[in-house]
Amino acid sequence: xxxxxxxxxxxxxVLLTEEVIAAKTAELGRRISEDYAGRQLTLVSVLKxxxxxxxxxxxxxxxxxxxxxMEVSSYGGTATESSGLVRIIKDLSASIAGEDVLLVxxxxxxxxxxxxxxxxxxxxxxxxxxICTLLDKPARRLVEIPVDYRGFEIPDQFVVGxxxxxxxxxxxxxxxxxxxxxxYGEPQ
Ligand code: IMP
Ligand code: MG
Numbered sequence: 001x002x003x004x005x006x007x008x009x010x011x012x013x014v015l016l017t018e019e020v021i022a023a024k025t026a027e028l029g030r031r032i033s034e035d036y037a038g039r040q041l042t043l044v045s046v047l048k049x050x051x052x053x054x055x056x057x058x059x060x061x062x063x064x065x066x067x068x069x070m071e072v073s074s075y076g077g078t079a080t081e082s083s084g085l086v087r088i089i090k091d092l093s094a095s096i097a098g099e100d101v102l103l104v105x106x107x108x109x110x111x112x113x114x115x116x117x118x119x120x121x122x123x124x125x126x127x128x129x130x131i132c133t134l135l136d137k138p139a140r141r142l143v144e145i146p147v148d149y150r151g152f153e154i155p156d157q158f159v160v161g162x163x164x165x166x167x168x169x170x171x172x173x174x175x176x177x178x179x180x181x182x183x184y185g186e187p188q
Contacts, residue, residue, distance in 0.1 A: 007170055011177035015159060016152060018174040021134075024151045025053070028132065029060020032102065032149065040064045042099040042126075046117065047071035047090065048171065049106035052163040053134045053151075057104060068092045074113060086116040092124070101126040102149075106163050107135040110142040118145070135159070135176070158184075 041063050045054035058067060071090035108114055121129055132149035139156040160166050161173030
């Protein structure tokens with residue numbers, strides 16, 4: 001039998017509140033709107049973790065834009081470690097050739113997933129490609145990633161909420177928090 005889960009009770013520490021995230025998203029949206037003024041933008045986001053950030057960020061950008069969604073998963077790895085071997089589950093639905101593309105990510109950890117995606121998207125011939133991530137965990141970086149828009153640098157802790165999951169749970173929390181260590185040991 002699965003235990004009843006109290007999502008909030010599983011959180012040890014709230015790292016970023018809903019208000020802090022909203023203020024940062026507005027700031028990033030303003031910067032992006034200024035930087036791309038007079039141009040059209042294509043936002044490409046990576047499911048599922050980036051979904052809340054994408055939804056909030058796009059509404060803070062004052063430009064004509066279109067969106068596209070990809071979904072990737074890494075082969076192997078664990079619930080808290082990515083393996084770097086990326087499988088595309090859902091590809092872009094339209095061509096990005098000649099477009100100004102902004103890749104919207106939830107978190108950059110080792111950088112392996114994004115490194116793969118950047119090469120993949122560049123191969124599609126966009127006019128430009130920039131990276132926007134809500135969270136950056138630089139301590140664990142294995143490959144260098146040119147981040148153009150960064151929300152928050154966070155310490156080397158596994159975080160959940162605002163799209164981020166542990167075993168597919170906690171994505172619906174409105175804040176970003178650190179799981180209690182006990183939670184990792186329990187069966188899903
Ligand atoms: P990377 O390839 O190591 O940069 O990992 C990127 C992906 O791993 C992210 O898009 C997340 O899905 C996942 N990930 C990395 N760190 C965390 C975390 O602290 N919480 C939840 N998911 C994470
Ligand atoms: Mg994940």
